[in-house]
Amino acid sequence: MIKLNKVLSPDELEQTLQGIGAERYHNLHPFHKLLHGGKLSLGQVQAWALNRYVYQQGIPIKDYAILSNCPDKELRNLWRQRIFDHDGIDQDEGGIERWLKLCEALGLERAYVQSMEGVLPATKHAVDTYINFCRHAPLLIGFASCLTELFAPKIHKERIAGMLENYDFVDETMVAYFRERLTQAPRDVDFALRYVKEHARTIDQQQAVIDALYMKTGVLWAQLDALYLAYVSPGMIPPGCFTPVQTDVAAAQ
Numbered sequence: 001m002i003k004l005n006k007v008l009s010p011d012e013l014e015q016t017l018q019g020i021g022a023e024r025y026h027n028l029h030p031f032h033k034l035l036h037g038g039k040l041s042l043g044q045v046q047a048w049a050l051n052r053y054v055y056q057q058g059i060p061i062k063d064y065a066i067l068s069n070c071p072d073k074e075l076r077n078l079w080r081q082r083i084f085d086h087d088g089i090d091q092d093e094g095g096i097e098r099w100l101k102l103c104e105a106l107g108l109e110r111a112y113v114q115s116m117e118g119v120l121p122a123t124k125h126a127v128d129t130y131i132n133f134c135r136h137a138p139l140l141i142g143f144a145s146c147l148t149e150l151f152a153p154k155i156h157k158e159r160i161a162g163m164l165e166n167y168d169f170v171d172e173t174m175v176a177y178f179r180e181r182l183t184q185a186p187r188d189v190d191f192a193l194r195y196v197k198e199h200a201r202t203i204d205q206q207q208a209v210i211d212a213l214y215m216k217t218g219v220l221w222a223q224l225d226a227l228y229l230a231y232v233s234p235g236m237i238p239p240g241c242f243t244p245v246q247t248d249v250a251a252a253q
């Protein structure tokens with residue numbers, strides 16, 4: 001863990017944040033390597049989509065939590081585009097709807113996904129951690145916690161290509177969510193990164209920005225650890241959680 005002993009220039013701060021992504025972003029997690037490499041069964045991909053729905057539906061709630069700490073009308077107007085991206089507006093159905101379509105295309109019942117009944121306990125706790133962090137953090141730190149999106153376009157590209165190529169049950173409709181994010185995420189993160197570089201001036205502020213990114217990489221990593229334990233190895237599905245018709249654990253090992 002990085003502990004600062006001097007104030008960084010804005011560019012040094014950015015490099016430090018990039019370094020955290022290179023070391024800890026969830027593109028490095030073994031579950032993602034299996035997912036993108038076509039090594040999971042349909043049931044395991046269903047488990048991923050079902051659990052990830054919790055993260056998807058939590059994102060706009062987290063953004064409302066951030067905005068509840070924002071006294072500036074201009075900033076609120078800028079940030080709320082993120083909420084529209086997920087909840088939808090006008091002709092755009094939004095990312096949550098696109099995610100539900102992905103789940104349905106994988107054979108999951110929409111109502112079951114939305115009920116979140118079958119999700120892993122760790123998934124819920126991880127997403128709650130992110131939302132609660134943003135609810136209580138100063139605005140600068142809430143913005144900083146979103147900076148994992150700096151690293152997201154790379155994993156989205158890998159996922160689109162890997163899933164289309166490696167699974168015969170994956171088609172264009174199912175990757176529509178990620179295609180949309182390829183333009184949304186860079187736009188979002190440009191603004192957040194500029195804001196953080198400009199406003200994190202003291203050593204304490206910069207340390208808090210760094211710690212927020214560590215927290216967030218942990219939120220993402222923990223969700224995949226839980227998926228791996230339950231659905232890959234040792235296949236320890238907690239009581240009441242989604243149980244694929246065929247777990248096909250051996251295929252993934």
Ligand SMILES: O=C(O)c1cc(C(=O)O)c2c(n1)C(=O)C(=O)c1cc(C(=O)O)[nH]c1-2
Pocket residue numbers: 059095145146147148149151152155156181220
């Ligand atoms: O597929 C991914 O690996 C991934 C990661 C992240 C992220 O880094 O938090 C986001 C997304 N996707 C995503 O689609 C998304 O809309 C999103 C919003 C946020 C955020 O923190 O506000 N992260 C992410």
